[in-house]
Amino acid sequence: MLNANIRSTVYQMITNLIVGKMKLQPIVSNLTLKDRVYDRLREAIVEMNIYQADADLRLDERTMAEQLQVSRTPLREALTRLERDGLIEIRARKGVFVVRRTLEEILEMIVAWAALESMAARLATDVASDADLRNLRKHALRHSESSANADLSEYSDANIKFHQMILDMSGCALLAEMADGLFVHMHAVRRRALEENDRASRSVVDHMGIIEALEARDADLTAQLVREHTMRLHNHVRRVWSKFENRRESIAG
Amino acid sequence: MLNANIRSTVYQMITNLIVGKMKLQPIVSNLTLKDRVYDRLREAIVEMNIYQADADLRLDERTMAEQLQVSRTPLREALTRLERDGLIEIRARKGVFVVRRTLEEILEMIVAWAALESMAARLATDVASDADLRNLRKHALRHSESSANADLSEYSDANIKFHQMILDMSGCALLAEMADGLFVHMHAVRRRALEENDRASRSVVDHMGIIEALEARDADLTAQLVREHTMRLHNHVRRVWSKFENRRESIAG
DNA sequence: ATCTCCAAATTGGTATACCACATACCACAA
DNA sequence: TTGTGGTATGTGGTATACCAATTTGGAGAT
Numbered sequence: 001m002l003n004a005n006i007r008s009t010v011y012q013m014i015t016n017l018i019v020g021k022m023k024l025q026p027i028v029s030n031l032t033l034k035d036r037v038y039d040r041l042r043e044a045i046v047e048m049n050i051y052q053a054d055a056d057l058r059l060d061e062r063t064m065a066e067q068l069q070v071s072r073t074p075l076r077e078a079l080t081r082l083e084r085d086g087l088i089e090i091r092a093r094k095g096v097f098v099v100r101r102t103l104e105e106i107l108e109m110i111v112a113w114a115a116l117e118s119m120a121a122r123l124a125t126d127v128a129s130d131a132d133l134r135n136l137r138k139h140a141l142r143h144s145e146s147s148a149n150a151d152l153s154e155y156s157d158a159n160i161k162f163h164q165m166i167l168d169m170s171g172c173a174l175l176a177e178m179a180d181g182l183f184v185h186m187h188a189v190r191r192r193a194l195e196e197n198d199r200a201s202r203s204v205v206d207h208m209g210i211i212e213a214l215e216a217r218d219a220d221l222t223a224q225l226v227r228e229h230t231m232r233l234h235n236h237v238r239r240v241w242s243k244f245e246n247r248r249e250s251i252a253g
Numbered sequence: 254m255l256n257a258n259i260r261s262t263v264y265q266m267i268t269n270l271i272v273g274k275m276k277l278q279p280i281v282s283n284l285t286l287k288d289r290v291y292d293r294l295r296e297a298i299v300e301m302n303i304y305q306a307d308a309d310l311r312l313d314e315r316t317m318a319e320q321l322q323v324s325r326t327p328l329r330e331a332l333t334r335l336e337r338d339g340l341i342e343i344r345a346r347k348g349v350f351v352v353r354r355t356l357e358e359i360l361e362m363i364v365a366w367a368a369l370e371s372m373a374a375r376l377a378t379d380v381a382s383d384a385d386l387r388n389l390r391k392h393a394l395r396h397s398e399s400s401a402n403a404d405l406s407e408y409s410d411a412n413i414k415f416h417q418m419i420l421d422m423s424g425c426a427l428l429a430e431m432a433d434g435l436f437v438h439m440h441a442v443r444r445r446a447l448e449e450n451d452r453a454s455r456s457v458v459d460h461m462g463i464i465e466a467l468e469a470r471d472a473d474l475t476a477q478l479v480r481e482h483t484m485r486l487h488n489h490v491r492r493v494w495s496k497f498e499n500r501r502e503s504i505a506g
Numbered sequence: 507a508t509c510t511c512c513a514a515a516t517t518g519g520t521a522t523a524c525c526a527c528a529t530a531c532c533a534c535a536a
Numbered sequence: 537t538t539g540t541g542g543t544a545t546g547t548g549g550t551a552t553a554c555c556a557a558t559t560t561g562g563a564g565a566t
Contacts, residue, residue, distance in 0.1 A: 032345055032549065034333070061518065071551040073326070076518085080287070080330045084337040092285055093518050093557045108427035115372030115428065119364065119480075174361035175368065178431065227372075285519065314548065324521045329548085346527050346548050 033070055038078035040068070045087050046187050050098050059088065059096040086185065101185055103241045107234060109182045114230035116179045117163060120170035122223040125214055128169040136165050137211050144204045155200055162207060166214075166226065189237065199236065206232070286323050291331035293321070298340050299440045303351050312341065312349040339438065354438055356494045360487060362435045367483035369432045370416060373423035375476040378467055381422040389418050390464050397457045408453055415460055419479065442490065452489065459485070 041064075049055060061079070065072045079096060082088045089097050101109075124132075143158030160183070167176035206229040213222040294317075302308060314332070318325045332349060335341045342350050354362075377385075396411035413436070420429035459482040466475040 030345060034549080060516095062516095072518090073550055073552085077330060077333045077549095080333045081337045084334045090518080093516090093559090095517070105427070108425050111372065111376070111425050112369065112427050112431060115368045116365065118372070119368030123364070172361050172364050174358070174365050178365060287519080313546095315546095325548090326520055326522085330519095343548080346529095346546090348547065 033074040034077045034081075037068055037070060037075055038081050041078055041082060042085070042087065042184075045082070045098055046184055048098065049188065050100055051188055057098040057100065059098065061096065085181070103238070106186065106189060106241070107238055109185055110230060110234040110237065113179055113182050114227050114234065116175050116182075117167060117230060118223045118227040120167045120172065120175045120179075121210065121214065121226040122219045123170040123172055123175075124166060125217045125219045125222050127171045128214065132165075132169050133211070133215055136162070136169070136214070139165065140204075140207050140211060144207075159203060166210075202232075203229075286327040287330045287334075290321055290323060290328055291334050294331055294335060295338070295340065295437075298335070298351055299437055301351065302441065303353055304441055310351045310353065312351065314349065338434070356491070359439065359442060359494070360491055362438055363483060363487040363490065366432055366435050367480050367487070369428050369435075370420055370483060371476045371480040373420045373425065373428045373432075374463065374467065374479040375472045376423040376425060376428075377419060378470045378472045378475050380424045381467065385418075385422050386464070386468050389415070389422070389467070392418065393457075393460050393464060397460075412456060419463075455485075456482075 050057060059079075061072055061075060065075045068075065079088065079090060083090050087099065089099050091097065139158070140162060143155060143162075146155040146158065163179075164176065167179050170176070206225070210222065210225045210229065213225050303310060312332075314325055314328060318328045321328065332341065332343060336343050340352065342352050344350065392411070393415060396408060396415075399408040399411065416432075417429065420432050423429070459478070463475065463478045463482065466478050
């Protein structure tokens with residue numbers, strides 16, 4: 001099958017050659033089965049509601065291999081990567097399990113996130129272009145309404161986007177990448193955190209303050225505001241989740 | 254062989270039981286071949302001088318499998334993890350290559366490190382015990398001489414330890430863990446960075462300032478000093494490495 | 507009814523065979 | 537000599553078979 005695809009692609013190229021107009025192509029994708037399995041599993045795990053009390057955290061290699069129509073070998077290599085991501089845990093002869101993060105771990109992730117984004121914001125005051133800042137302000141204004149309209153689903157996405165924009169504006173790709181790695185683990189947290197009383201409106205105010213500090217090119221102030229903003233989420237999550245943990249019930253349900 | 258090891262371990266346990274002196278069992282290590290191969294490869298790669306002009310960055314699966322006396326399967330799973338760590342790159346049907354970080358990437362790692370350790374130091378001003386701080390000061394004093402004695406090898410290790418202590422004192426394991434992940438990539442950088450004129454003595458001064466800020470429990474000042482200290486390394490590396498990059502020579506030789 | 511113990515099923519771990527693509531090499535022609 | 541094409545070989549990718557440890561369930565004893 002793959003062979004046939006390559007053959008037909010090459011055939012197409014030769015045909016183009018004969019006709020005389022050569023354009024060249026990027027040829028075949030380098031994506032291997034392992035990569036595709038990894039992407040699909042990662043997506044599935046992130047979307048899954050792992051904090052449901054009755055959630056099935058157990059993954060069976062042979063079942064998955066059958067569903068994905070691949071052998072266990074590339075599947076296991078994908079699982080190895082997911083394990084390194086901290087999304088699953090592979091216990092020898094016991095099974096593969098999606099990991100449930102503890103409240104403590106979630107809080108630590110938020111702290112790390114605060115550290116990274118705060119530094120990103122600091123750098124951004126120096127390297128971000130005026131156009132970047134205009135973009136950021138535009139984005140924040142456009143979506144500030146959705147928080148008032150209680151359209152929290154939309155605002156949640158816009159909120160995430162806001163923070164990603166700051167990370168990108170730092171010009172330091174690694175900061176953004178590392179923060180992304182943290183976000184993945186907080187999928188179940190992010191939206192819920194907003195769905196609480198006046199969190200959203202407070203968030204809008206914070207964002208405006210950050211934008212103004214950025215526009216003023218005030219590195220220290222910007223870094224401080226971003227850090228405090230994220231640490232407010234930290235405090236909020238600690239307060240709210242404690243209740244759930246104590247009741248030993250679903251956290252994200 | 255592995256089987257024999259397990260057998261002898263179990264035999265030991267039974268013997269202990271019969272003799273009457275029960276000690277409890279760590280049982281067999283849950284370390285699988287994959288894990289052990291991963292550890293050994295990681296160590297080997299980190300120790301390897303990848304920036305030598307004539308360094309062989311190519312790794313051959315079958316050769317390694319033979320040397321390690323394991324099949325390619327666990328080896329490849331270890332390689333998958335190393336790839337996710339960013340230490341190697343697996344190119345389909347081309348080979349496995351140890352990645353050479355560019356100057357740009359090294360600089361970004363230092364920035365991220367600064368972000369993490371600065372936050373760690375900030376937290377430490379709040380949660381570190383007085384005993385922790387005494388320990389830190391003792392460590393710094395003990396090794397400040399080696400910088401003067403030009404015993405840079407020893408001071409380099411002590412220097413790393415100093416920063417790890419701060420990360421640990423934050424009480425946030427994730428910060429320390431993420432910083433560790435960055436350190437691995439900078440093995441070839443760290444020592445060299447010190448082996449330059451007065452870097453070491455300047456470093457000692459910085460450290461003392463950080464300790465004093467910690468002891469004063471001044472969060473903002475501590476965070477600032479740690480950040481500035483690491484960013485000085487950033488500037489230093491940028492200046493020094495640029496020469497090497499231009500000459501296209503060894504960086505860590 | 508309950509407990510003990512063993513055998514079969516389950517499950518991840520490992521070894522091995524084979525495939526398709528990449529590369530190097532070489533024969534041969536211009 | 538130089539360039540072209542084919543072919544042999546090497547490499548990572550994948551599939552599959554088997555292994556060892558664990559779990560499970562039920563037969564048999566108490």
